[in-house]
Amino acid sequence: MSFILRHLLGTESLSRDELAFLLDQSRAFQGIQKQPLKKLATLRGKSVVLAFFETSTRTRISFGTAAARLGADTMNLQAESSSTQKGESLSDTVRTLEAMKPDVIVIRHAASGAPHFIAERLGIPVVNAGDGLHEHPTQGLLDALTISDRLGRLDNLNFTIVGDIRHSRVARSNIHVLSKFGCRTTLCGPAMWLPPEMSCIAPNVRIEPRLEEALRDAHIVMVLRVQTERLREPALPADEYIRLYQMTPARLALARPDAVLMHPGPMIRGLEIDPAVADSPQSAVLEQVTNGVAVRMAVLYLLAGGAPSAGASPAGSAAD
């Protein structure tokens, strides 16, 4: 199937078929990452605004690389995270973005829902590159692509996430993607980072505070980053976290033997993850990064590739 993507604001609102289509389109762009010449002219003359109101290096570079490989120009709008906290209104942000007359806006914002607010007010496709504690849809897609590459399927897998679930938009976007494919999610971490209501955000999500239990029979183990500043609120000593939750070879061995180990990055070796696990053959961390570019190319292509006011029409119909 094919569908018209207007914005990419989250994975929650996308159907299984729509997600499968996006993954399928991303696969076509995976091949380009292996070509000697990776630069296309497909989006030549189009411009993409990268509006990052929250610090980010990896995601911004990944989107920038995706845009560059499609031949699009990028404009960077980088506001200090403090300046938004000081009260620049989102409406002003919207006007600033609009004034640049871009073809696509990629936005990261500390406020959950900011990309939706902007998408409603602008006639320009918006990509959510992370909004507050809400969603990070391209991460959810690139993780799903990585899993299906490794395991050959996405359906009916056991998916375990360990760490700071509360503050993780990556966890949320992943849960929304994988639950559509019938996967069962198990969330594990310190109680302060494990809000009980997380088990209600999608079907087949459960909370399991005991790590050994949570890992049993897992096809996918996703380790989340520990933001050290958050260990202070309330206090949880880092060595306590390491003792209870660090992903070690012994713990990973509790999952299925072919389990895929994932981490959205940046990893803190020795805190949430043992370096032996990070570098093990089970680790798909670098594939996640490579797939990130492919997914973002697919998304930018789908949003900026067609005619500006594209109506529905059978895809791929015209050719001589």
Place this chain on the structure above:
Amino acid sequence: MPTREKTQLLSAAQTGRTIERLGHEIVEKTGEKHGIALIGIRRRGVPLAQRLASTIRAATGAEVPIGVLDITLYRDDLSLVAAHPVVQSNDISFSVDDRDLILVDDVLFTGRTIRAAINGLFDLGRPRRVQLCVLVDRGHRELPIEAAYVGRRVETRPEDVVEVHLKEIDGEDRVLIERAAAQAEP
């Protein structure tokens, strides 16, 4: 709606024979010394390339590698077409460097598809030579592109539609031409 009539340009048997003849022409002109490879342009170039390869195999015993090229990302009309054409992967498992390549497509019309395909190929490497093989050449080129191997040349008007049907995709072999009805009475 102006009335349009469809006529048959090639029957099933004629389509099959034409493809076979093209395969033999390729054998005659390329010989067996160089490693040639066929590159089918999605979609109908792909089964065509496969059939050419089996004709070549039957004639010479040589196994000709086949690659599949998707030209969507190289189209020059992406900003004109409605919606986004679905992108598919290339599937070329050999190096194109220093190879003699024959691009295969069903219909040669404006030449823009072939321009896109050549661009796509050169992103993969530097072929020694690139030639073109088409089942039907219907004229009206907009670029300086010609085919080395042509199954059938046919006079058309730009607004006519040439439809190639192939068993592998359409369940039958046939080439039809849908001509716009004459605009003025004699």
